[in-house]
Amino acid sequence: MKKFISMDEAMDMLHDGMTVMIPGFMGVGTPETLVDGMVKKGIKDLHIICTDTARPNIGIGKLIVNGQVKKLYASHIGTNPETGRMMNEGLIDVTLIPQGTLAERIRAGGAGLGGFLTPTGVGTVVEEGKQKLVVDGKDYLLELPLTADVALIRGSKVDRKGNIWYNAATRNFNTVMATAAKIVIVEAQELVEVGEIDPNNVMTPGIFVDYVVKGDA
């Protein structure tokens, strides 16, 4: 199966209204070239799952500023004033999710779990509309899995079979998101031949990855 594709071929798979997972922490670990491609293509009404919306000119922030996002699931939007403004004007529907719960919901989505129980959010607005369960005398919220149509991943080193190694703090949401979408496209910062990443150092096995593109950043 052909995995290595061009940026144009990658963009052909992205359409209006899709649910897309995009990793990154203030842009660190975000597939910047793929995001730029989405901005250029101008696809709209996107449902984006991410931990933050970075800054207006960085990462996911660019999709926000360009008015391409209809629904946003995130843990923090405070660093991008545009997100808050568009939320207040009713242009983006924002669901705020505690960061650990967000990571675990995506993990559950990729790991075949029907949900999980967490103490995070008990006694706060986060518990609204959720089932509460008591285990060994302690309150937990039932949190449900999250999945997406597409996950856009960013690997520091990626081989042509899609095996990924992430440098330093770029790993963040990449590993869980790579397991939880129907189509997984990884942007390689450095593209290497099969065998060049020691199997011991593979952080996302290539079996999760459908396509590999070469990034500019």
Add this chain to the structure above:
Amino acid sequence: MDIRERIAKRVAKEFEDGDIVNLGIGLPTLVANYIKDDIEVIFQSENGFVKMGPAPTEDAVDPDIVNAGGLPVTVLPGAAYFDSAVSFGIIRGGHVDATVLGALQVDEVGNLANWMIPGKMVPGMGGAMDLVVGAKKVILAMEHTAKGRPKILRECTLPLTAKKEVNLIVTEMGVFEITPGGMILREMASDTTVEQIQAVTEADFIVADPLKIMED
């Protein structure tokens, strides 16, 4: 001494050798500057590593290493990187000994509000809700009042970050411990009085006997 430095310096005394600590952004970040030389404190950055070091010099910035506020940092020997699911497993799983956070409001039973002001500021909770629930000890490092108005209340009025999870409150005026029997003023700054503290604290508190003087 600047009151923020005074608060940070006092918070730093809470840690023991080997503690794993997560510092929130803003004032809590300053705490790292005052850790005693004879102990090792391991700082966790919830975006995915332990053994976080100080900010790098400008020519040594690595774009792949930032703290939870998105600012460049370094890592110290013995550091380890992990993904967000592991990072929050560390946090919720009780592997973090203490977290230091700021507050908009805190009340006498240890409820904390520090993530939104409805209609005004809705930045999101980020990792704060997980940290406050998961860390073994929750320490607030905060200025005693906001523009003269009390922040330590009988009952929080803003949306909560977590219920009854705060253990210690350190302000420029003193140190309060939240206990099942009530909130106790354990230490008082040398430049204030119990009456002055009461005047800017809405919550009821018990004054410890003896009441220690907070070291500068």
